[in-house]
Amino acid sequence: MRIKRILATIKALFLYPKISLALSRKRKLYFFFPYWSFGGAERVHIDIMQLFKEQKPICFVTMHSINSGFRKEMEAVAEVINLGRWGEKRTYRAHLLKKLAKSINKQSKPIIFGWCSGFMYDLIPHLAPHVKIIDLTHNFTENITGIEWYSLPCIPRIDKRIAVSKSILQQFRDLYQINNIDPKYLERIEVIQNKIPFEPISITEKNYSGNLTVLFVARNSEEKRAHIFIEVAKLCYDQNYPINFEMIGDFNDYKDVVSPNLKIIGAIHNKNILNEYYKKAHILLLTSIRESWGLVIFEGMNYGVVTISTNVGELSDYISVGKENGILIDNLEDDAHLASLFFEQVVSMHNDRLKLNQFSIDAYNTVKQLSDGCRFSSSYKTLIDNYS
Numbered sequence: 001m002r003i004k005r006i007l008a009t010i011k012a013l014f015l016y017p018k019i020s021l022a023l024s025r026k027r028k029l030y031f032f033f034p035y036w037s038f039g040g041a042e043r044v045h046i047d048i049m050q051l052f053k054e055q056k057p058i059c060f061v062t063m064h065s066i067n068s069g070f071r072k073e074m075e076a077v078a079e080v081i082n083l084g085r086w087g088e089k090r091t092y093r094a095h096l097l098k099k100l101a102k103s104i105n106k107q108s109k110p111i112i113f114g115w116c117s118g119f120m121y122d123l124i125p126h127l128a129p130h131v132k133i134i135d136l137t138h139n140f141t142e143n144i145t146g147i148e149w150y151s152l153p154c155i156p157r158i159d160k161r162i163a164v165s166k167s168i169l170q171q172f173r174d175l176y177q178i179n180n181i182d183p184k185y186l187e188r189i190e191v192i193q194n195k196i197p198f199e200p201i202s203i204t205e206k207n208y209s210g211n212l213t214v215l216f217v218a219r220n221s222e223e224k225r226a227h228i229f230i231e232v233a234k235l236c237y238d239q240n241y242p243i244n245f246e247m248i249g250d251f252n253d254y255k256d257v258v259s260p261n262l263k264i265i266g267a268i269h270n271k272n273i274l275n276e277y278y279k280k281a282h283i284l285l286l287t288s289i290r291e292s293w294g295l296v297i298f299e300g301m302n303y304g305v306v307t308i309s310t311n312v313g314e315l316s317d318y319i320s321v322g323k324e325n326g327i328l329i330d331n332l333e334d335d336a337h338l339a340s341l342f343f344e345q346v347v348s349m350h351n352d353r354l355k356l357n358q359f360s361i362d363a364y365n366t367v368k369q370l371s372d373g374c375r376f377s378s379s380y381k382t383l384i385d386n387y388s
Contacts (some may be wrong), residue, residue, distance in 0.1 A: 010366075012085035012092060016338060019081060019096070022222055023031065023103035028388070029057035030104060032080060032123075034115030036061050038069035038249070038267050039219050040295035041138045043117065044164075046070060047195045048113075049077040051380055062087040062119035067250065069269060087119050093118030101126030111387050116147045124154045136162045139290055139313075140171045148172075152179055160383065161189045164293055165314040192379045194293045197302060201366040204279050204303040208353040214346060215281040215305065217248045217274070218288075218297040227252060228287035231339040233262040243350055271375060278303040282356060283349060285342060288312055288329065291349040301325070301367035304360035308345045310338075325362040 114120035234244035286309035307326035319326035
């Protein structure tokens with residue numbers, strides 16, 4: 001462990017000239033994101049930076065990423081610096097915060113924009129009054145150790161807070177009230193929904209005469225509850241339902257414990273390859289305990305994949321049995337009961353292929369309509385233009 005830290009420190013020292021050179025250039029946009037790992041939030045960050053690619057923004061990755069994930073995609077839209085020990089080691093961090101603030105303060109109309117970055121919030125006290133500050137919230141954490149609580153001292157200095165859903169806006173109201181924050185700062189919060197991914201020209205034709213394929217697309221983190229998906233596959237296998245299950249993400253650790261009807265694909269960072277799995281799949285399960293948006297759901301709907309999901313975030317505004325485009329399940333803490341509910345819905349679709357086909361068509365039509373009315377790009381461009 002000590003050798004690993006020494007090597008990381010040496011690597012940081014070699015990185016310093018690159019950081020210094022990057023900070024010597026004139027800038028307008030400074031992004032701060034914790035990771036470049038595979039994930040829905042990271043995909044949104046790329047979409048945002050893509051809008052301002054011509055302005056040559058710089059993006060600081062402030063924490064350790066578990067894999068290279070979207071590194072190439074980030075580097076295609078911004079100059080990216082992975083801070084490594086400069087974001088972790090206390091003395092290095094303190095030095096870099098001052099150096100970075102000095103560089104930003106020299107710019108005429110700089111804007112910093114970040115999500116879930118303690119490094120960015122630590123930078124804020126060093127910034128001059130003319131620096132505009134924007135933060136983004138995808139999802140609230142559930143305790144006082146969360147980044148929303150860490151950001152509390154910075155609230156008077158944050159010019160705009162972006163929430164990706166109306167439910168997050170309510171969570172901010174509650175947070176401010178609990179902490180006696182002046183409600184006038186709620187006026188600085190704006191809801192901008194994430195970009196709706198819509199690509200196909202026409203709906204994907206699927207084979208409903210053979211075995212169904214059920215997908216799970218996520219990163220391997222606790223809130224995704226991958227074990228629920230694994231249990232649903234096992235229930236189908238134990239009761240002899242000929243249904244195929246596929247997990248896409250960093251789930252290789254589960255290879256020895258899953259049932260024979262479940263295939264672990266691994267992480268996929270190439271969008272075209274991922275889309276091939278959506279084209280063949282019939283159902284997508286989202287078992288998360290919390291989500292702000294559930295980007296994979298809308299990606300799947302592009303290709304007529306029918307969602308069965310816990311009722312989290314804003315999904316009930318877009319998906320329901322009544323709309324015949326997906327199924328939402330109560331977000332229970334009882335894992336066994338929750339798995340049984342998912343199992344029942346999967347089996348129901350297995351037994352009624354005409355219903356599944358109709359849901360598939362309506363899922364596609366839903367995401368097409370949502371995409372037509374999406375204001376993601378215009379909203380972010382207006383936001384940045386207002387501070388330019």
